[in-house]
Amino acid sequence: MQPGVVVTGIGIISAIGNGIEETLTSLFNKKSGIGKIRWLESSISGIPVAEVRHSTDELxxxxxxxxxxxxxxxNTLLALIAAQQSVxxxxxxxxEAHQTGLVMATTVGGMDYNEKHYQSFLAGLEKGKEVSVxxxxxxxxKLAARFGIHHNITTISTACSSSANxxxxxxxxxxxxxxxxxLAGGSDALTRFTLNGFRGLELLSSKGCSPFDAGRDGLTIGEGAAMLMLESDQTADMSKALSRITGYANVNEAYHQTSSSPDGAGAFMAMSECLMSAGLKPGDIGYINAHGTGTGINDLAEGVAIDRLFGKKAPPVSSTKSFTGHTLGAAGAIEAVLSVLAIQEQKIWPSLNIKETMPEISFMPSTEILSLPLNHVMSNSFGFGGNNTSLIFSKV
Structure with missing residues (x-):
């Protein structure tokens, strides 16, 4: 019989807190981490971000x-902090007592350090010096070295679906x-590279992201890390199990380099195949933690796909990116941890900043914390290039 997968440890650091306690406090108080740039050295002003509250020295x-x-x-410091909590x-x-692997995800890697030297390299001030890659x-x-993991060690970088993958x-x-x-998850630190890149794509919100709102004007870049300890249910101490992972699917619609297909084909396929892998029906899902970036095309595509799959009986839907910002390669793992916490607390987390629901969808995103029986939570992570992933977390 094929073993099942259970989550026995979670760790998280983001703009809404370091650790489970701080994160839950922010969620229950509907306190977003989106605000002005504090730590990143950037010429851009007036664009809100979701920074972790600590300086790099403090991290x-x-x-x-x-x-x-x-x-x-x-980037590495954020990952180490989240991983330590999970372990x-x-x-x-x-x-090393058992066969333990590490699957880590990121989009920027060490860019936050490398770009500090970019201008001095251009000016020739560091000519002849050794360059650390x-x-x-x-x-x-560095995570593998810290925790003594020597088996399967893998890095994944598939844009915004990286840590879900x-x-x-x-x-x-x-x-x-x-x-x-x-030990699986992802981390991404805020960098000038990503902030300027998304600004060049004209995807950044000027006021803070408002997923599924009719007046949404873009996403908010965030930073953070989350790590989950996954174990076989055949060898795990099931008294420590926080949830099961019962479904997963990844599809690539390859519609456009940076845009989802407006008819939501990729999102629909990812969610449908995820349900099939779990042996569940749409009506079994109690909550969808949506990808919900706050851009015009993403929310339209995902919303249309949810309507198509769930019809008029969609479960509660929200986007926690209105709390954490879009943490790119860490987003899937951060939202996985929030999905596990939803099951643990039996709560639906709200979407913030919604004044009027976008007219193209039939469901009403949750704007308040709801107490409902939760057996299965779906978490969506949809990346550039149409790399779409859905995960299902289930009550033990």
Whole structure:
């Protein structure tokens, strides 16, 4: 019999807090982390972002890297903090006692450190100096070294679906008997590269994102990290299980480099195949944590797809990006943790900043915290290039 996958540890750091307690406090108080730029050195002013509240030096103190040799980027520090929380919650101190893997996701890698030297390199001020390469795998390798993981170590970078795909791959490795435990998730730090890139695409909100609102004007870039400890239900201590991962699917519609298909074909396929993999029907889903970026085309495509799949009986839908901003490669993992917390708390998290629901959809996004029986939560992560992933978390 193929093993099932359970979540035994979660860790999170984002604009709404460091750790589960701070995160829940922000959610219950409907307190968004979106605000003015504080830590990122940027010439852009007036564009809201969702920064983690701590400076890079403060993150290094929290992560315990102050006395360690080597370069620790802001991206890596965020990942280390979230991973430590997840490992501690799962109560695993020796990750080599069983076959443990690491599947990490990011979109910018060490860009937050590299871009600090860009201008001086252009000016020739660092000519002849050794250049440290801090690519997307840098964070993964440092996490593996910190926790003594030597089996399957993988880095995924598929834009905004990156860490959802990391969780999916980790689940597949366990279900197919390759590993018994996997630390999976993602991190992305705020960088000038991403902020300027999305500004160039004219996708940034001038006021803070308002997913599924008729007057939405774009997304809000955020930063953060989340990590989940996944285990086989055949070897895990089930008393520690927070939820099951029962469904996952990834499809690539390849409609456009940066836009979803307006008819929501990719989103529809991802959600449909995810339900099939879990052996569930649309009516079994109690809550959808939507991708919900707040851009015109994304919310239209996802909303149309939800209407098509669920009809007039859609479950409560919300986008927690109105709290955390769009954390890019970390978004899937952050929203996975929020989905697990929804099941633990039996709560529907609200969408903030909705004044008038967009007219093209039939469902009304949840704007208040709801207390409802939750057995299955679907979490959507849809990336550039049409790389669309849906996950289903289920009550143990």
């Amino acid at each position: 290094a103190e929290i992560a315990g890297t102050k006395t360690e040799p080597g370069i620790f980027t802001r 501690e919650m799962s109560k695993w101190t020796d990750l 801090l690519d997307s795998s840098d964070t993964t390798e 990391a969780i999916m791959l980790a689940s597949r490795l366990i279900r197919n008997g390759k590993l018994t435990r996997v």
